[in-house]
């Protein structure tokens with residue numbers, strides 16, 4: 001008992017002697033946290049909106065809040081002075097900045113600069129990256145039967161960001177693939193104003209390797225419809241004969257089925273009549289009889 005209480009006393013004395021140090025450490029920790037640079041990133045899509053939330057301490061009075069990019073004013077306020085014209089596509093809500101109708105050019109590094117009435121700075125950097133979905137690739141197939149049957153396929157997609165190459169996929173891989181098909185050219189053309197890319201690719205298919213099924217092309221996360229190339233051509237002028245044959249075949253099939261059903265019905269009736277004549281009991285009749293017998297036993 002003595003040892004335990006002495007140990008507790010000793011621990012208390014040590015704690016008391018350490019207390020000023022922990023206080024100092026806590027204070028240093030507090031300032032290092034508030035003054036350290038909090039880095040966050042935001043993603044937006046072309047035409048959509050984002051909100052930058054600049055972290056601030058609610059209980060302290062803000063003297064100035066500047067939201068800027070590359071040291072240029074975007075939006076903000078100053079308790080005592082006028083501030084420059086804010087960007088047209090931004091609105092301020094305390095220390096949150098909403099940005100509307102995003103363009104690729106809005107991508108970049110932004111800084112939140114907050115000065116409190118007691119002169120503490122708390123800068124924050126926020127990186128914004130603006131992307132745009134490519135349109136679903138449009139597939140154009142044109143075949144040439146004159147120079148050994150071959151097909152030219154163009155996959156084209158518009159208005160995406162960042163730059164992405166058109167990719168081909170499907171059964172067009174394997175040992176013979178290099179003779180079977182080849183990509184003739186690909187291009188990613190940026191629009192000088194919007195910076196959005198049109199991405200396209202042209203491939204030629206050698207049809208002596210037969211039909212190629214379930215092919216597709218994709219750019220970014222968007223994939224085209226599946227398509228087939230080198231599809232065997234149906235002779236068009238025989239189509240009337242074909243439908244005639246089909247109709248005759250269908251009528252014959254119906255006649256055969258009807259005759260078959262009539263024959264089955266006739267044989268069944270024949271069997272039934274033969275059975276009844278011999279005094280035989282059909283299986284379903286046995287079940288019915290048993291049921292009646294049980295009821296009679298119960299009552």
Ligand SMILES: *[C@@H]1O[C@H](CO)[C@@H](O)[C@H](O)[C@H]1NC(C)=O
Nearest residue numbers: 053091092093094095096098
């Ligand atoms: C300002 O932000 C608060 C929450 O931070 C929100 O409730 C309020 O609707 C916003 N005001 C406007 C005008 O957007």
Ligand SMILES: *[C@@H]1O[C@H](CO)[C@@H](O)[C@H](O)[C@H]1NC(C)=O
Nearest residue numbers: 045046047048132133221222
């Ligand atoms: C872009 O594509 C993503 C999925 O990849 C989807 O969640 C988002 O809604 C699309 N954006 C637009 C503007 O269609």
Ligand SMILES: *[C@@H]1O[C@H](CO)[C@@H](O)[C@H](O)[C@H]1NC(C)=O
Nearest residue numbers: 152184185186187200201202
């Ligand atoms: C790609 O190649 C095809 C066939 O040679 C040609 O018609 C087309 O203009 C080319 N496209 C580009 C962007 O060079």
Ligand SMILES: *[C@@H]1O[C@H](CO)[C@@H](O)[C@H](O)[C@H]1NC(C)=O
Nearest residue numbers: 158159189190191192197198
């Ligand atoms: C991208 O494609 C669209 C639609 O085909 C076209 O109007 C536009 O001019 C193209 N842009 C570029 C930079 O080629």
Ligand SMILES: *[C@@H]1O[C@H](CO)[C@@H](O)[C@H](O)[C@H]1NC(C)=O
Nearest residue numbers: 147148150179206207208209
């Ligand atoms: C297509 O492939 C066949 C067989 O390999 C070859 O003889 C022919 O020259 C090829 N055609 C073209 C246009 O490459």
Ligand SMILES: *[C@@H]1O[C@H](CO)[C@@H](O)[C@H](O)[C@H]1NC(C)=O
Nearest residue numbers: 131132133161162164220221
């Ligand atoms: C593609 O989709 C994945 C998740 O489905 C997403 O993380 C990625 O950002 C998307 N990429 C593009 C270019 O849209």
